[in-house]
Amino acid sequence: MDSDVQTYVSSHSDDEGYAGRIEVVTGPSGRRRWPEHVKAAMVLETYRDGVSVADVARRYDVSAPQLHAWRRAARDGLLPMPDDDALGLVPVLVSGDGGSRRDGGAGDSGAIEIKVDDVRILVPSTFDPGHLARVISAVRDAS
The missing domain is CATH 1.10.10 (Arc Repressor Mutant, subunit A)
Structure with missing residues (x-):
């Protein structure tokens, strides 16, 4: 019982x-x-x-x-x-480069950069959040 x-x-x-x-x-x-x-x-x-x-x-x-x-x-x-x-928040680092892009991409206004260990993920503003979660999970599992 x-x-x-x-x-x-x-x-x-x-x-x-x-x-x-x-x-x-x-x-x-x-x-x-x-x-x-x-x-x-x-x-x-x-x-x-x-x-x-x-x-x-x-x-x-x-x-x-x-x-x-x-x-x-x-x-x-x-x-x-x-x-x-x-449950935690993602740490955010705001760079002081005034939003200029090093690689010269013009179509990515509003894009964010996410670093997971040694992997850099550049995410455009139109990216699907559900797919982004799967990408980050895969990167974490691989590293």
Whole structure:
């Protein structure tokens, strides 16, 4: 039987040896305790594109405010997460070259440069964010 399910048995008879009618009620009782790895999995799921906190909360039968509290705990470092990069911000370095391009490309106004280890990725402003995430993941896995 699951650790978060308790069974209650009530007897409606004072006579010893005969229970009469027995009522068994099962289900979650009171506060549930979620293991840290389950909380972390739920929090990571809320950071996926197109997924809302309310959807994840409904799927796991958790209140949305509770899930927001776990997200805050993860950002503050109080909830151990398996992948710290999922919650952190990307460090940005603004160069002082006034936006001039070294390679002379004219059509890339608004482009950004991302460095992952020793790999330089030049991203035009019209690039698909989902595809960029896959590119960065592939570069990380390869390095």
